[in-house]
Amino acid sequence: xxxxxIHKTAGLRSIGALLWLLTASAVAQNVDLSTVPPRDTVQxxxxxxxxxxxxxxxxxxxxKPGINPLQxxxxxxxxxxxxxxxxxxxxxxxxxxxxARFPHDKPQMxxxxxxxxxxxxxxxxxxxxxxGIRWAADYTAMADPAEKTLTLDxxxxxxxxxxxxxxRAQVRLVVGTINLVEEIAALARAREQQQLPASLPEEDxxxxxxxxxxxxxxxxxxxxxxxxxxxxxxxxxxKAVAKESLSEYFLYTIxxxxxxxxxxxxxxxxxxxxxxxIQVEYRYRPVExxxxxxxxxLLRNDKLSKLGSTPLPDGSLRVFRDNGRDGLSYLATQAxxxxxxxxxxxxxxxxxxxxxxxxxxxxxxxxxxxxxxRGANVYQKLGNGMQxxxxxxxxGWDEHALYDQRxxxxxxxxxxxxxxxxxxxxxxxxxxxxxxxxxxxxxQYKAVLAAGEKKDLYHEIIERQGKNAKxxxxxxxxxxxxAP
Amino acid sequence: MLKHxxxxxxxxxxxxxxxxxxxxxxxxxxxxxxxxxxxxxxxHPAVTLxxxxxxxxxxxGENQVDxxxxxxxxxxxxILLRILAPDEEAVRLLSVSYPPGENAxxxxxxxxxxxxxxxxxxxxxxxxxxxxSYRALTSQDEKTLHWSQYLAVENYANEEYPSSGIWVGxxxxxxxxxxxxxxxxxxxxxxxxxALQKTYTADLQAYGYLNEAAQKLRVPMHYVLKNDAAHQxxxxxxxAGKVRIFQADNSGGSAFIGxxxxxxxxxxxxxxxxxxLAQDIVVKRTIEKSEQQVVAGNLYRHKVxxxxxxxxxxxxxxxxxxxxxVRALRNQxxxxxxRDVAWTLGEDTSFPGxxxxxxxxxxxxxxxxxxxxxxxxxxxxKIVHRLALWLDNEWQ
Numbered sequence: 087x088x089x090x091x092i093h094k095t096a097g098l099r100s101i102g103a104l105l106w107l108l109t110a111s112a113v114a115q116n117v118d119l120s121t122v123p124p125r126d127t128v129q130x131x132x133x134x135x136x137x138x139x140x141x142x143x144x145x146x147x148x149x150k151p152g153i154n155p156l157q158x159x160x161x162x163x164x165x166x167x168x169x170x171x172x173x174x175x176x177x178x179x180x181x182x183x184x185x186a187r188f189p190h191d192k193p194q195m196x197x198x199x200x201x202x203x204x205x206x207x208x209x210x211x212x213x214x215x216x217x218g219i220r221w222a223a224d225y226t227a228m229a230d231p232a233e234k235t236l237t238l239d240x241x242x243x244x245x246x247x248x249x250x251x252x253x254r255a256q257v258r259l260v261v262g263t264i265n266l267v268e269e270i271a272a273l274a275r276a277r278e279q280q281q282l283p284a285s286l287p288e289e290d291x292x293x294x295x296x297x298x299x300x301x302x303x304x305x306x307x308x309x310x311x312x313x314x315x316x317x318x319x320x321x322x323x324x325k326a327v328a329k330e331s332l333s334e335y336f337l338y339t340i341x342x343x344x345x346x347x348x349x350x351x352x353x354x355x356x357x358x359x360x361x362x363x364i365q366v367e368y369r370y371r372p373v374e375x376x377x378x379x380x381x382x383x384l385l386r387n388d389k390l391s392k393l394g395s396t397p398l399p400d401g402s403l404r405v406f407r408d409n410g411r412d413g414l415s416y417l418a419t420q421a422x423x424x425x426x427x428x429x430x431x432x433x434x435x436x437x438x439x440x441x442x443x444x445x446x447x448x449x450x451x452x453x454x455x456x457x458x459x460r461g462a463n464v465y466q467k468l469g470n471g472m473q474x475x476x477x478x479x480x481x482g483w484d485e486h487a488l489y490d491q492r493x494x495x496x497x498x499x500x501x502x503x504x505x506x507x508x509x510x511x512x513x514x515x516x517x518x519x520x521x522x523x524x525x526x527x528x529x530q531y532k533a534v535l536a537a538g539e540k541k542d543l544y545h546e547i548i549e550r551q552g553k554n555a556k557x558x559x560x561x562x563x564x565x566x567x568x569a570p
Numbered sequence: 571m572l573k574h575x576x577x578x579x580x581x582x583x584x585x586x587x588x589x590x591x592x593x594x595x596x597x598x599x600x601x602x603x604x605x606x607x608x609x610x611x612x613x614h615p616a617v618t619l620x621x622x623x624x625x626x627x628x629x630x631g632e633n634q635v636d637x638x639x640x641x642x643x644x645x646x647x648x649i650l651l652r653i654l655a656p657d658e659e660a661v662r663l664l665s666v667s668y669p670p671g672e673n674a675x676x677x678x679x680x681x682x683x684x685x686x687x688x689x690x691x692x693x694x695x696x697x698x699x700x701x702x703s704y705r706a707l708t709s710q711d712e713k714t715l716h717w718s719q720y721l722a723v724e725n726y727a728n729e730e731y732p733s734s735g736i737w738v739g740x741x742x743x744x745x746x747x748x749x750x751x752x753x754x755x756x757x758x759x760x761x762x763x764x765a766l767q768k769t770y771t772a773d774l775q776a777y778g779y780l781n782e783a784a785q786k787l788r789v790p791m792h793y794v795l796k797n798d799a800a801h802q803x804x805x806x807x808x809x810a811g812k813v814r815i816f817q818a819d820n821s822g823g824s825a826f827i828g829x830x831x832x833x834x835x836x837x838x839x840x841x842x843x844x845x846x847l848a849q850d851i852v853v854k855r856t857i858e859k860s861e862q863q864v865v866a867g868n869l870y871r872h873k874v875x876x877x878x879x880x881x882x883x884x885x886x887x888x889x890x891x892x893x894x895x896v897r898a899l900r901n902q903x904x905x906x907x908x909r910d911v912a913w914t915l916g917e918d919t920s921f922p923g924x925x926x927x928x929x930x931x932x933x934x935x936x937x938x939x940x941x942x943x944x945x946x947x948x949x950x951x952k953i954v955h956r957l958a959l960w961l962d963n964e965w966q
Contacts (some may be wrong), residue, residue: 322680323662323680324662325664325665331941349670349671350668363737404650419648420602439807442838447932452962455963457867477867479965487932488932496837496838514821564739570927
């Protein structure tokens, strides 16, 4: 994109590095001279919850008293034209934007007429929204061989597909969800689609050529980093990523500046935390993890866990373990959901072949049968020597099922297992497993197994059926249940 | 960016930062550090992790370490660089850049002074996979078998690994070259005398009739290996794989007697290998009695007696496992009411030892019937057992 100051008189004044002679400007029908002031600074504020980046760039113009037409164009980029704003960083009292005009035949261009009361250099800030730039967090977690502590590397990766090279840009990343009523990409396309097809004017060809040249150079500039002309012997540190909270959001500011050409992405470390204490737990929660016993690393995003300086944004997290043989074992990849400061982090490692978890239904029986006389609203319990009419039918009963939850721990570590099972209806959970209710229809209990230990966790489920069902929740009975 | 025909390539170029960028693009010094060590981690059931170590020469200041690959399926998002030596004070990873449309990335690495750094690059690779297979050689008496576990590593990753450490999670650490397109098989574990049980099973629901009109059941044979120390296994879970079974013959050789897919067998669990149908065991199953008793109204109690007439025409005694699926039985006799079967065993059940409590569940009943060998006159003794069941509290 470019900003062009158009000189309607013959007085030549070069502000930027490049001079273009416009032969068919929409503003000036005759021969015009324009200057292209380069960016002095550029700041990208990239949101991860929407396809939105706020770009602020400053450029220095030379203005003369009177009206100074400014052309701002953004061919082949994804800028929302409704968001483009011009602000004067200095001489604000002497400079006024009279109007902004969007020419009908040039979709990605606008003109500002700036009224100046002085002659000299003025710094302007142009801000706009663009789509096509995004960032994402990702993480690498590495457990020690004993699985007592974890090293967590957090990274941020910025992707630039906005159609524009951003050179030496200050990069700020926003963590948090924002509301947009229209997509920036749609707004960027909207005006372009309103235009009739037309051949590109010569100026656009020049711009395209210029951009292509800049792109060729950009890769090497980026490779060189933004620390230009630093002494070769100086030891450079990874860029620090400063974190600050902002209302409901968190703002990450990457130290220094970055050059990210169009089409490229760049990944930087956000933070590294070592010695994070972890707890290993096994869980059976079919609603959350499917019908399998899974192994988890549990940790917290807090100071005690050597974390807690920032929320952890959504991102892909890969888990490895130092296998103790001078190598790594790949354990899992999972999508980490946003973790606020202080909240717990669960890393699901999947099933563990060294822990066998099997539920065996061992016996079924029914009792407390309730009979209804056919055609009458009369019910009687079966038993107690009561005589029943032949013309009666079962209206209620208690269905008993005896289960053995078999667990074998073949790992070399003691393990803790948490089990949750849900039951619908009027249910009694009878056992000595010290269960608790996770919710009105879910029972939770725990078991601890030493290395090599096997356990049979017997429990009985009584489901009250038909007319016997009086409620829709679980009653816990703390009584001994043994093998049949 | 230079690119090799197939392999991941590591290039190091030294940036002369005092030189303007336009000049850098034209003058580059590139070194090609070779792999010092490769470890292939195959223990995960679905993912292959490759770790390669390279000695990377660095100049003082910032260095580009360019990692690119072609024709290999490296999962780019899993690529991980760790600098093993020297420490972070001397060499640091600054950032990673990803060029568009290329299988490549560029690490920016800062070095305090010129020298070499030992770097380990890890990535998940598709096309390099493992396969397990087994060879079982049973003794003539079929009491023990020689159990050999083989690992085959198939290298279809379009990449050479001339010298690689291989770890599959079971057995020891292996060191083998893996050439492109090659499958390399190694003997991973060898157990010369694993205790073996041969089983014969009568189970209508699972295996059906041999002759339905005559009510004769199929009798499948299995070898059962228990994966525990008592049976000379039990060091690791047994991964799934094909099992080829041979039996020692009288001439010191062996004969192939069949094969089966061995399922994943955790520690302490049983591996069952199907051998085929026994021709010399005849089991006739008849429902001798089926009658319902009214308890009240539409509530019934149903008495069932199943008779098994069993003949063993083999010269050796054996034990037949008899299995009944009570739900299938109830559905056959009374129709399916959608409820589990509440059953009690009748007193006239004749199987010695009664119900096998370890193998039975609420639905599957398992009994054992010891069978004597064929008699001296060549006739098989007919053994008759009955299973008596009450199907309690049944109604439609």
